[in-house]
Amino acid sequence: MRLRPPAIGIAIALLAAACGGAVPSTSPSGPPASTGASTAPSTGTTDESVLRVARLADHYNFWHPVQFQTGNQFQWWSCVFNTLVEAEADSKTVVGDLAESFDVSADATVFTFHLVTNAKWHDGEAFTADDVMFTINWAVQNYDAFKGFLPAWNQIKGAEEVLGTTNVPEGLKKIDESTVEITLAAPNADFTYSLTDMANVILPEHILKDVTKADVEKVDFALGTPGVTVGTGPYKLAKFTADQSVELEANPDYFKGAPKIGNVIFKLFADPALAVAQLESGDLDLGFRVSPGEFDRLSAIDTLNGISAENPGIVRIVFKTEAAPWSDKRVRQAFYHAINRQAIVDDFYEGRAKVLINPPGFEEYEDLNRYEYDVEKAKQLLADGGYKGETFRLLYNQTFPDGQQVMPLIQSDLQAAGLTVELVPTDNETYLAKYNDRTQWDGFIAFGGSEGLSPDRSSQYFKKDDPTVESGYTNPRIFELWAEGRATADPAKRDEIYHELAKILNEDVPQANLYSPNLVMVATKGLGGGFDIHLNERESFSDVETWTLQ
Secondary structure, three states, rough: OOOOOHHHHHHHHHHHHHHOOOOOOOOOOOOOOOOOOOOEEEEEOOOOOEEEEOOOOOOOOOHHHHHHHOOOHHHHHHOOOOOEEEEEEEEEEEEEEEEEEEEOOOOOOEEEEEOOOEOOOOOOOEEEHHHHHHHHHHHHHHHHOOOOOOOOOEEOOOHHOOOOOOOOOOOOOEEEEEEEEEEOOOOOOOOHHHHOOHOOOOOOOHHHOOOOOOOOOOHHHHHHHOOOOOOOOEEEEEEEEEOOOEEEEEEOOOOOOOOOOOOOEEHHHHHHHHHHHHHHHHHOOEOOOOHHHHHHHHHHHOOOEEEEOOOOOEEOOOEEEOOOOOOOOHHHHHHHHHHHHHHHHHHHHOOOOEEOOOOOOOOOOOOOOOOOHHHHHHHHHHOOOOOOOEEEEEEEEEOOOOHHHHHHHHHHHHHHHEEEEEEEEOOHHHHHHOOOOHOOOEEEEEEEOOOOOOOHHHHOOOOOOOOOOOOOEEEOOHHHHHHHHHOOOOHHHHHHHHHHHHHHHHHOOEEEEEEEOOOEEEEEEEEEEOOEEEOHHHHHHHHHHHHEEE
8 A cells, every 4th residue: 555644754764664675676476456436536636736856867858768878857747747657656556547447467467457447638638548559659669769768558469560550559459448458479477567657657548649659759649749748747837947957837637636736836956965955944845756865864953854765776888899899798886896896885974875786676696796896907907908097087967966976986996996987977967868879988987776576677678689878788688587587476597597697797897886875855844735755756756646745
């Protein structure tokens, strides 16, 4: 069940308890039974209050799933759009959203979604099964248009065959006006959870039916245009100012009931320190991903509650593995040994972080290399791997809350091991341009994410046969193992599969996962009602219509 405390302090205690142990798997031991969520309207009326929010991480000025890149988009889109299903606060339990219930076959290949019948788009048009069919068909027919996190629709039987056509995949059927059936090409016990990601938002056919792959990034809908960028969600887009703010107004006709807070404003900060100052002054009501170093000070303010919990996300270096000398795994392994990760955790984060040796969704099996801090070992690996003094250009986005303090520490450690490191700090817009141009960097800092929820979450950062995605690491065995893991319901057999996968990633180091800082959120004590923070914090706005603000 959702946490529905009378005060946020209870939510803090429960969340901390939920995060205190190992993160549970996102998949059950077998396919779930029919699951649903009530679509009955909530009581209460929308008022004129304004909730001011900031999530201190990178953002992308885009409103169509072909360019779904960031957790900030996840939160904005959660207010404006809906998916077929959504995750509860434990970021594990899946319930209905636009599907009021769903059924899963025993072999986890056939998924039947029973849709709500009272949802409307923000312009008054009725939501129907045709919108679901359109969304999925457009995605699989134009799957090569997606540049960010990819939707799960490509798992549908026949999806590969319809790419570049106008055909419907074999595994997609409209049963009636309120029922859609999906058959997968291979079993996947995690399929419903994957649909909770905002890459899978349902889109309005009546607005986007004539949009092509060539023009999708230019249309008004994708650029965030009030009255055109419409969803079925609890809030309507009222104003979007790129790199500055997202302004939302309550949707009084929301099918789950009118929101109780009249307006939501997401503020976008190039300098995280300005957001912290506004939390102190009362000009912000809710802050996500605040630096752990600010926790004690902000928690001491009478009007604020601080939330600190283990983080399913990461801070890591992603290597351009196709280019020498970074193509040699010994050179990449040297980075692990060179960086004193434990000192960063102890001294900078005061223990509110965890040292990593792999993506955090994997168990830390005993036979994995822990890559202890060892400068001499790093030097030897660099020599063995053929490093000859080449400059390592390390790109990072200055919205990284701790970047100004942590990046010089990382640079200093690497240089002490004999690496030549050039830090490339950028603003958000420049970062995205450089990130998409692989000639501009040799590695980049990634932070955030939700990989601690499951080993499968890390698969989104790799793409088979495409060395232009993230690290460019395309070892075919990792894709085989991820597919086997999705198709295996037995926990013990799954663990064997993920153990092999963990060993490959740990040895080959396409990414050096450095540490996972605690998630720190800060909220005004006036925020209540159904307000809660999800284990995967970007999901927290899934029930924003139930929140109250005093």
